[in-house]
Amino acid sequence: MAQILKIDDALAGALALLKAGEIVAIPTETVYGLAGDATNGEAVARIFEAKGRPRFNPLIAHVAGMAMARRIAVFDPLSTKLAEAFWPGPLTLVLPLAPGADIHPLVTAGLDTIALRMPQGFGATLIGRLGRPLAAPSANSSGRITATTAEAVAADLGDRIPLIVDGGPTPVGLESTIVKVDGQSLRLLRPGGIAAEVIEAVARRSLLREPGAGVEAPGMLASHYAPAAAVRVGATDIRPGEAFLAFGAVPPEMADAAVAVLNLSPSGDLREAASNLFSHLKALDQRGAATIAVAPIPARGLGEAINDRLNRAAAPREVTTGRHQAS
Ligand code: AMP
Ligand code: MG
Numbered sequence: 001m002a003q004i005l006k007i008d009d010a011l012a013g014a015l016a017l018l019k020a021g022e023i024v025a026i027p028t029e030t031v032y033g034l035a036g037d038a039t040n041g042e043a044v045a046r047i048f049e050a051k052g053r054p055r056f057n058p059l060i061a062h063v064a065g066m067a068m069a070r071r072i073a074v075f076d077p078l079s080t081k082l083a084e085a086f087w088p089g090p091l092t093l094v095l096p097l098a099p100g101a102d103i104h105p106l107v108t109a110g111l112d113t114i115a116l117r118m119p120q121g122f123g124a125t126l127i128g129r130l131g132r133p134l135a136a137p138s139a140n141s142s143g144r145i146t147a148t149t150a151e152a153v154a155a156d157l158g159d160r161i162p163l164i165v166d167g168g169p170t171p172v173g174l175e176s177t178i179v180k181v182d183g184q185s186l187r188l189l190r191p192g193g194i195a196a197e198v199i200e201a202v203a204r205r206s207l208l209r210e211p212g213a214g215v216e217a218p219g220m221l222a223s224h225y226a227p228a229a230a231v232r233v234g235a236t237d238i239r240p241g242e243a244f245l246a247f248g249a250v251p252p253e254m255a256d257a258a259v260a261v262l263n264l265s266p267s268g269d270l271r272e273a274a275s276n277l278f279s280h281l282k283a284l285d286q287r288g289a290a291t292i293a294v295a296p297i298p299a300r301g302l303g304e305a306i307n308d309r310l311n312r313a314a315a316p317r318e319v320t321t322g323r324h325q326a327s
Pocket of ligand 2: 137138146
């Protein structure tokens with residue numbers, strides 16, 4: 001069972017666990033978050049594992065201070081104005097990922113944008129001391145209700161995480177408002193702790209709320225993730241010209257036949273495979289093969305989300321881009 005510590009006693013223990021790549025439930029002003037080092041792929045994979053999320057949707061990276069924020073995302077005058085007005089606080093900004101940002105691709109689900117927020121209180125202190133951003137979705141298992149007390153986190157996730165930091169009931173009790181800054185326009189991706197009208201007053205423009213805008217959020221659109229190469233899942237052989245995304249032991253004849261090989265996890269560890277998924281797909285895509293053949297991935301645990309992502313990449317595409325010919 002998770003240890004539960006009051007915020008005044010929890011800082012050193014939480015820091016040690018986060019530095020070791022573990023995950024910790026922490027109070028924020030919105031709801032309890034399940035936090036892991038956003039630069040560490042295995043830590044981020046642990047978040048998905050503990051929540052039992054069936055797919056890799058992008059996570060919010062939490063920062064302390066504008067210097068850290070600017071190393072991660074590109075701020076234009078409009079996003080700077082919103083950050084100055086509402087941070088620290090329950091506003092999440094979706095911004096272009098900064099070149100060379102030290103953020104693991106599992107946090108952004110391979111997108112070139114990032115959701116950023118600067119929290120108040122214990123989270124801010126923790127991130128400042130760690131010196132690294134924390135990825136932190138709500139601390140509840142997938143499909144369960146969001147937790148706003150340490151007791152609720154313990155009842156749901158207590159047997160899956162080492163530490164819950166108890167800061168009492170969270171003051172806002174709602175998730176953050178998510179706004180995507182798109183040039184001069186602002187889009188409301190998720191209503192939350194700061195009312196849209198308040199944001200509109202500061203930004204001096206209205207928030208766009210196209211139907212379906214939220215779809216963009218959890219990676220519902222296969223096109224966001226589509227590599228230029230075609231993807232063939234469940235591959236047990238290699239056809240001419242294919243690159244190979246392996247898992248576990250690689251049969252020598254498959255290694256020999258492939259134009260390039262990368263292994264998600266030579267030991268067959270799903271957490272390691274999750275943390276390598278986006279970077280390996282991208283790297284193989286950049287090798288220019290027409291098709292990436294992917295070894296079968298077990299459907300248990302994180303395998304469900306890994307297979308979801310791969311099946312999306314393998315799905316027939318409506319628009320033909322890159323080297324892949326829709327069939
Ligand atoms: P949660 O995981 O509950 O904290 O929710 C995070 C929300 O932020 C989800 O709706 C995500 O899809 C959304 N989100 C995170 N990153 C992005 C991004 N780069 N673009 C759009 N939405 C994002
Ligand atoms: Mg949630």
